[in-house]
Amino acid sequence: MPESAQGADVRRAEAVHLREAVRLAEQNVTNGGGPFGCVIVREGRIIARGVNRVTATNDPTAHAEIVAIREACRMLETFHLEGCDIYASCEPCPMCLGAIYWARPARVMFAASRAEAAAAGFDDERIYHELPLPLGERSLATIHLPIDERTGPFEAWARQQGRTQY
């Protein structure tokens, strides 16, 4: 098969997974949840699904991507997702994008943009704006109190035999 046709097949497979994430997002609204969904794919197969469960479970961290990452890691019995692709119905918020970096997947794909999320009333864009600001310029009071004990945990970590890096 010529490379361009192969590329088109790959794009078609990606669109199928992304449509599943969007379908989950829309279904979740009917179930009383937020309009976000996510699937995680490994070797062409969906291994985990997630939808936004913030209000359903009283957990502000239960965004679709976080739920799916936790489920995929539980399935794989690891704390990383190397070789996996993450498909999100919407551009991940900074919390979820941070979680994705820690999980180390191969790629992340999304359908709606953060601007479209903002238009629908979600704060992602504002948090993206806040995170790079110096502490004193953020709308959230963020205070550095460099107490003497602060590096004790890191020193204990450096001394710890057989520690598990992550």
Next chain:
Amino acid sequence: MPESAQGADVRRAEAVHLREAVRLAEQNVTNGGGPFGCVIVREGRIIARGVNRVTATNDPTAHAEIVAIREACRMLETFHLEGCDIYASCEPCPMCLGAIYWARPARVMFAASRAEAAAAGFDDERIYHELPLPLGERSLATIHLPIDERTGPFEAWARQQGRTQY
């Protein structure tokens, strides 16, 4: 009491809570976990504690702050932490800071800096650098596939009667 003395008392109370977060972090290393701890305080009382459980529970999202936020919300039976203060042994990573924004506490305080975390071998600083970059400039492949269905979930959300905002 003169205002300056009252201010000093407040700072002392803050340092006590922050020392507890650092103590939890150091203890967690001995228990085989990462060197991070967090406490959440409401009306002067600790209502939730968290330590890093990434490797212990195969969950890359189980940073101390996320664990503590989930626990505090479970206790309070809400999905926000208005009026609470979050004390972290180390400057929150972007994932945790994003989670903190969604949880909407009054303040966040931390002891060690992200530079001290980087020196101890933790990636927080790198992720702070990556998040504001345009998609194509990130080290993680981040791909926007704006499929036609992408805004369906937001349209369903707008139509949904009695939706719970968060």
